[in-house]
Amino acid sequence: MIRTVIIDDEARSRETIREMIRLYCSNAEVVAEAEDVRSGISVIRAQKPDLVILDIKMPDGSGFDLLRQIMPVDFRVIFVTAFEEYAIKAFKFNAVDYITKPVDPIELQVAIDRVSKIIETGNINNQLQKMMDGFGKPAPQDNKKIILKTADTIHVLEFDDILRCESDRNYTVFILENGERIMVSKSIKEYETVLEENNFCRIHQSHIINLAHLRKFKKDELICVLKDNSEIPVAYRKRDDLLKVLRNL
Template identity: 45%
Template sequence: MKQDLRAVIIDDETNAREALSNLLRLVCPEVEICGEAKNADLGIEVIKEQKPNLVFLDIQMPGKSGFDLLASFEKVDFGIIFTTAYQEFAIRAFRFSAIDYLLKPIDPDELQAAVEKYKSQTAGLNPQQIQILQQQLDTPGTVRLVNRQKNDNQRIALPTAEGIHFVQMTDIIQCESLGSYTKFHLIKGPAIVVSRLLKEYEEILDNYYFFRVHQSNIINLEHIKRYVKGDGGQVWMSDNTEIEVSRRRKEEFLSLLSDFYVNSGKLK
């Protein structure tokens, strides 16, 4: 457990800094605010001078971004809780990279939970998580398959009890629901089980070549070997598993599958 929490707030909005500072005094009195900054350059100076345990960092600021600030440090040896006014796709991006965030206006309960989670962590953010987050925020997609991002060269961070696994999207064959958990079946190596609902990964993967064919399964369209017609039908995956397609999802699935083959150059 971490003790003596000293924190810095970096945000270009004065009102946002004041609001967060007041909230911390109210719900997290154990956190000492040792510095504030209104931009990345001043933030770098404050961090180097104060050496805080924890930094509340706004991502989108005039001039240099929060990512630029982090890039200026050879080693990020302080905790980070991102604050952002981003909506919709940004939430997906944070989940994609397994990074916690606080959405403005900041909710007191969420702030308290974020600080408690930081205190219980044994390791800080992995640089790969920040890379994935930045990549996701730089390339927001839409829900139509014709505009979806390709799975190539994309990674996802999967948090488990043992640590965070960084997995290539192309290596994921399917995601299977195990109640409150999701099991990732991969091309090679053991499956990875994550303590998150399949519904959450349905939303996260919605911009890529994945589709929820059934209540229990999300499949990677790139790993389909064949589709067998039926009431809903079945798909045979590259690992020779057979997965049911629900009747109510059949029409949308076949439409998306057709678009996938057209846009990926895999017409048969």
């Protein structure tokens, strides 16, 4: 049984996660809860849990502040955040998992199942430390990555590996330079900001392209041609935005 501590400043969020664990995660039990960094440290030291489900932003600091004060870490961590974009920027190591609010019970179950299958290798502290050291700092330009989570895999990709993204209702399909397609259960809107910060452009309600892989823009036909010769439609209302971006390249 995975001894679990929940640390979140929102009582309703703690209650929701606790109930989901009771209903969906027979391999875990909640042994304690805390509402901020200070009380969280006390609970962890008293309970010595196997797993901490940890909110990132709390009134008296962040989840990273808590971990810095309690190092070395000898338990697994699943971070919780209200912002997918925030998580994408923060998490670059698959030794640490994360879930987004509102918490999906299946996503929580998958994350806890992953924890139960992991054999500790002794290098978790180092990976956590690297992540915390880099948190809040811009990643080196040649080492920017994005995390994509599917049901059974955490994909760690460089932005340059992505040709484009397309919307499939409430899902987003990432098309990679090598032809691989990765479907994630998040809308394309949730990725728009972080992608546009990394040389992507939303040219249509259903399409975001990597400008590094753009070969031509057929202005009259409103078509972008990428390096794999795929032709992606440009919405008329996005035409001027795209031209402006291209002039500034």
